[in-house]
Amino acid sequence: MIESASKYLSLVALLVGLALVWLRPGQEDLLKVDTVISSLLNYEAKYVEENQPRIAVGYGACKDLFVTGSHMLANVSFPANPDNFMGVGDEDQLVRMYGFFFKAGAAAERFVHGQELWKELLETGLKDTEHRWGLGGNAPVMAARFAREGAKVLLGAKLSPGLAEWLPEGVEVAGGDIESDDVHLIMEYKRNEEWDGVVSPRANRFIIHHDLNNPMVSSLEQFRQALPLFNPQLLVVGGLQMMDNFPFREGERLERILLIRDQMVAMDQDTRVHFEMASFVDESLLSELTEHIIPQADSLGMNEQELPNLHSLLTKGEVTTMADSNPRIAEVLDQMREVYSILSVAKGTNRPVTRIHLHTLAYQAILTAKGSPWKNTGAAAVKSSLTAHRHVCADKEVKPEKSFLIMDDSFSTSKEGGRRVPFINTRPLTCWEEEDLGVHICIAPVLVCAQAVQTAGGGDNISAAGLVVQI
Numbered sequence: 001m002i003e004s005a006s007k008y009l010s011l012v013a014l015l016v017g018l019a020l021v022w023l024r025p026g027q028e029d030l031l032k033v034d035t036v037i038s039s040l041l042n043y044e045a046k047y048v049e050e051n052q053p054r055i056a057v058g059y060g061a062c063k064d065l066f067v068t069g070s071h072m073l074a075n076v077s078f079p080a081n082p083d084n085f086m087g088v089g090d091e092d093q094l095v096r097m098y099g100f101f102f103k104a105g106a107a108a109e110r111f112v113h114g115q116e117l118w119k120e121l122l123e124t125g126l127k128d129t130e131h132r133w134g135l136g137g138n139a140p141v142m143a144a145r146f147a148r149e150g151a152k153v154l155l156g157a158k159l160s161p162g163l164a165e166w167l168p169e170g171v172e173v174a175g176g177d178i179e180s181d182d183v184h185l186i187m188e189y190k191r192n193e194e195w196d197g198v199v200s201p202r203a204n205r206f207i208i209h210h211d212l213n214n215p216m217v218s219s220l221e222q223f224r225q226a227l228p229l230f231n232p233q234l235l236v237v238g239g240l241q242m243m244d245n246f247p248f249r250e251g252e253r254l255e256r257i258l259l260i261r262d263q264m265v266a267m268d269q270d271t272r273v274h275f276e277m278a279s280f281v282d283e284s285l286l287s288e289l290t291e292h293i294i295p296q297a298d299s300l301g302m303n304e305q306e307l308p309n310l311h312s313l314l315t316k317g318e319v320t321t322m323a324d325s326n327p328r329i330a331e332v333l334d335q336m337r338e339v340y341s342i343l344s345v346a347k348g349t350n351r352p353v354t355r356i357h358l359h360t361l362a363y364q365a366i367l368t369a370k371g372s373p374w375k376n377t378g379a380a381a382v383k384s385s386l387t388a389h390r391h392v393c394a395d396k397e398v399k400p401e402k403s404f405l406i407m408d409d410s411f412s413t414s415k416e417g418g419r420r421v422p423f424i425n426t427r428p429l430t431c432w433e434e435e436d437l438g439v440h441i442c443i444a445p446v447l448v449c450a451q452a453v454q455t456a457g458g459g460d461n462i463s464a465a466g467l468v469v470q471i
Helices: 002-023 027-045 091-104 115-126 138-148 220-230 252-265 283-292 306-316 329-343 377-393 458-468
Strands: 054-058 062-068 108-111 132-136 152-156 171-174 183-189 204-209 234-237 272-276 299-303 355-359 363-369 410-412 420-422 430-434 439-445
Touching: 027 377, 054 138, 054 220, 062 115, 091 108, 091 204, 115 183, 132 138, 138 152, 138 171, 138 458, 152 220, 171 220, 220 252, 234 252, 234 458, 252 283, 272 458, 283 306, 299 306, 299 458, 306 329, 329 355, 329 363, 329 410, 329 439, 355 377, 355 458, 363 377, 363 458, 377 430, 377 439, 377 458
Parallel strands: 054 152, 054 234, 062 183, 108 204, 152 171, 234 272, 272 299, 299 355
Antiparallel strands: 062 132, 183 204, 355 363, 363 439, 410 420, 430 439
16 A cells, blocks of 8 residues: 555656646756756766876966946947947947947957047946956966966966966966056946847957057067977967057068067977967958968967958958857858868968867857867867856856757758758767868857856857867
């Protein structure tokens, strides 16, 4: 009798449980997310980097002041004519440009021309009760991530003694000291944040600065002297968007770019070189980088705005103003293939590209050349995906209740003649080879953080996490 009652109660509990799962709104999505998280974490655990790769990262550093965009533009209406500008010349341009990128949910970075305007903006930011400080600059953020993942790191940057203390153990600095650090103002907004009826489609940021040090890549010479003794396995070049729209003397910018190129050329062929793209609006700068810097890189890292920009410059000779903040997989894969086809051809003393990493809000896509020294492409895509969530949520633990997926239930590998690939919760990582192009491609979904704490530095953390398991 007791046994029968026990079985009856168990059956009732099972039916109640199934009913709850069936009836509770969103429960099915939560179970899907939980399965994807478990699958990605299990895959990540299989590829723990036990060696200590030696990675050199340049250039520059700053202090990031994080503020809410709504505080910076309090009592300001959404602009009637939002637009994009090369830099910030006055408050009207700031409002119109912030509105332009806010509406699209896209990240951007611009130089503030006037020193008085910059001082006023900085003072306004410091009055934000939610403001916070953080380590800034592409190179220091990537260096910190490399160090946390177990690498030995050489950072090329000028830092104040106080800012240097923010770096984790394992980071050696070459570049010299400065008395005070440049400040970058990070104007953040949340997903579904509303501004006069205009809703942001995703969490993101608009970065402004009046940085007079980093555009000159002032740490270059000391960094170059330290490289031979450090003997890196990987050289990472980033932070060059600081040159965008900066008032250089005639010929001065190209002179610095050529010195960076020479540094890349001087690397032993066994040392791989990665170039991290960024928000470029000056077509002449991106053209110079495409001519002199990109041809010396084995690997490229970029987001969903930067890939179309590079693709457009390589195929049409022009930069794009704005791209889709959540592009279809088939579209970006076609762009990645075209970029790879152009940049993987050996010409003179260049390094043919053998790796492209695209990081988007919805997924990570990594393309590597078959037979190249880049290993663990799948593990890199998974690591990047989990790092994206951990960074934006500011939480090492990946929790289902703080996560959601926006990657489609299936995707096509190409806009024309591609095969349809279903999304499988228990096997969310998808990899395949393409014989005609000689490449290996892996795609992993991103567990989008539902409670974004920080978006700035996301790309740098993601890219670094993917690189460290592939060296």
